[in-house]
Amino acid sequence: MANHKTSAVVPVLFVVGVVGIVTAFAALEGTPPPRRRALLAYDDQDLEAAARMLASENPHGSQALHIEQVWSQLNARKHDESLFDRITAGSGFGPQGRRVLPGSKRPVATDASARAQDRVLAREILEGQHPSQLPGARAFFEPEQQNAAFQIGERARQKLKRGLALSKQEQRLLGYEKDANQIRKSWGRMIGRIDGVEFFG
Numbered sequence: 374m375a376n377h378k379t380s381a382v383v384p385v386l387f388v389v390g391v392v393g394i395v396t397a398f399a400a401l402e403g404t405p406p407p408r409r410r411a412l413l414a415y416d417d418q419d420l421e422a423a424a425r426m427l428a429s430e431n432p433h434g435s436q437a438l439h440i441e442q443v444w445s446q447l448n449a450r451k452h453d454e455s456l457f458d459r460i461t462a463g464s465g466f467g468p469q470g471r472r473v474l475p476g477s478k479r480p481v482a483t484d485a486s487a488r489a490q491d492r493v494l495a496r497e498i499l500e501g502q503h504p505s506q507l508p509g510a511r512a513f514f515e516p517e518q519q520n521a522a523f524q525i526g527e528r529a530r531q532k533l534k535r536g537l538a539l540s541k542q543e544q545r546l547l548g549y550e551k552d553a554n555q556i557r558k559s560w561g562r563m564i565g566r567i568d569g570v571e572f573f574g
C-alpha cells in the first residue's frame with residue numbers, strides 16, 4: 374500500500390510545482406527591470422564639470438567622441454579623487470593649461486557654459502549607459518587644434534618678453550607650451566582616434 378500512496382502523491386506534487394513555476398514567471402513579466410546602477414557616486418559638481426568640458430572641448434564633436442572624453446577623465450582620476458577635482462585640478466572652471474593658486478593647471482578646458490544636451494549625455498555616461506570603446510584612455514588632444522594654439526601661445530610668450538600687450542586670445546592660449554609631436558612623445562602609447570582627436574593611455 375505504501376507504493377500506491379506514493380504514486381498517488383507524486384502527480385499532485387508535480388502539478389503544484391508546475392503551477393508555482395508558471396506563477397513565478399508571470400510575476401517576473403510584470404516586474405519592471407532593476408534600475409541600472411550609477412557608474413560611480415557623483416554629485417552636481419561632477420556632472421557640471423563633465424558637461425562644461427563637453428561644451429568647451431570639441432563642442433560640435435560626435436557623441437562617440439564626447440563619451441570617450443568623459444571616460445578619459447574618469448580613468449585619469451587618482452584614488453578617491455572626484456571627477457570635478459580631476460577636471461578642474463583645484464583651479465575652478467576656465468581655460469585648459471591655466472591655474473588659479475593654490476590649484477594646478479587644468480588638464481582640459483571648462484570655460485564654456487554647459488548646454489542642456491551636454492548635461493544629458495554626461496549624466497547618461499555617469500549612470501553607466503555608455504561604456505568606453507577605448508579602455509585605458511586617460512588623456513586626449515586634437516593635433517590640428519594643438520598646433521594652432523601652440524603657435525599663438527609662442528607668439529604671446531615672445532610678446533611678453535618684449536613687454537607688449539596681449540590680445541584676449543593670446544592670454545587664453547598662453548598655457549599651450551607644446552606642439553602635437555611634443556605631446557605624442559611625452560604621452561607615449563596612443564590608444565585610438567575619433568573625429569581627429571587622439572587618445573592616449
